[in-house]
Amino acid sequence: MSETTENPLRDxxxxxxxxxxxxxxxxxTPEQPACGFSARTVAALQSLETEFAAIDIxxxxxxxxxxxxxxxxxxxxxxxxxxxxxxGCDIVMEMYESGELAQTLGLDADGGGSAAPIADDEPAAxxxxxxxENRLS
Amino acid sequence: MPTxxxxxxxxxxxxxxxxxxxxxxxDVHFSARxxxxxxxxxxxxxxxxxxxxxxxxxxxxGAIHALSLKTETP
Numbered sequence: 001m002s003e004t005t006e007n008p009l010r011d012x013x014x015x016x017x018x019x020x021x022x023x024x025x026x027x028x029t030p031e032q033p034a035c036g037f038s039a040r041t042v043a044a045l046q047s048l049e050t051e052f053a054a055i056d057i058x059x060x061x062x063x064x065x066x067x068x069x070x071x072x073x074x075x076x077x078x079x080x081x082x083x084x085x086x087x088g089c090d091i092v093m094e095m096y097e098s099g100e101l102a103q104t105l106g107l108d109a110d111g112g113g114s115a116a117p118i119a120d121d122e123p124a125a126x127x128x129x130x131x132x133e134n135r136l137s
Numbered sequence: 138m139p140t141x142x143x144x145x146x147x148x149x150x151x152x153x154x155x156x157x158x159x160x161x162x163x164d165v166h167f168s169a170r171x172x173x174x175x176x177x178x179x180x181x182x183x184x185x186x187x188x189x190x191x192x193x194x195x196x197x198x199g200a201i202h203a204l205s206l207k208t209e210t211p
Contacts, residue, residue: 037203064198073182074189074197075204090206091181 010066012130017070017080020132022052022105025067026077029133030054037089041077044096050105053132063130081105138164139201145169151191168205177210184208 017023022045028034030042034056045052057063057076068074071085079086081104086092095101139147144167145159155173169188176184185206189197197204 037205072186074192074194076198085182087182087185091185094181094207 007066009062010070013063013067013070016053016055016130016132018083020053020080021082022050023080023132024052024054024077025057025063025080026054027056027058029056034058035076037075038077041079041089041092044092044101045079048096048102048105048107050107055130055132059131139167140164141167144201144204147191148188152187165201166203166205167201168207170207170209172209172211174211176208181208 024030024038024041024045026033026035026038026041028038030046033039033042042054055063057067064076067076067078071078073085073088075088077089077092079088079092086095086101086104092101095104141159141161141164144161145157148157148159148169148171149155152171152173152175155171155175157169157171159167159169161167171188173187175187179187185208188204188206188208192201192204
């Protein structure tokens, strides 16, 4: 995203969404989710063995404010794939159970495929006031 | 503090023709199954947004800690 505004945090969030093929905004970290809804969403992604980046929204309440303003979605977690909001915990779990989540992630139906690779470097993390972690289950 | 009945009322009056079953054990965490014609032809994200829009900014995550949704068309 080359467009810049007077809002560096919102810009950083938009950049993170654009730069990470699979990005989860959550409470806590994949290792230590701080909320049951975030934990379930992480578990669904991990069971598909897909690589994903995660951002903990808890360290600064403004992250959640700006994210929700940007995504027009009030709750956490929020899963983005290829820059698009896929949904929160309920939708992700529904899609996981129906097999749609694997499809959306570009995985084979039998789970043997691989999602589009996430770049090894993290350009968004370096410049942004966000902690982004790439996770391989 | 909203009750399950109030959340149900909010959803059913906000989305014409919607039927909602709302459950809550503590009046803080809610779970709703909503059936509405208005959901046909739109994505799940848009379906959930129709419901989220019935609540004031900050209400979800505030007085209503969690509102788990299952949306369906008739």
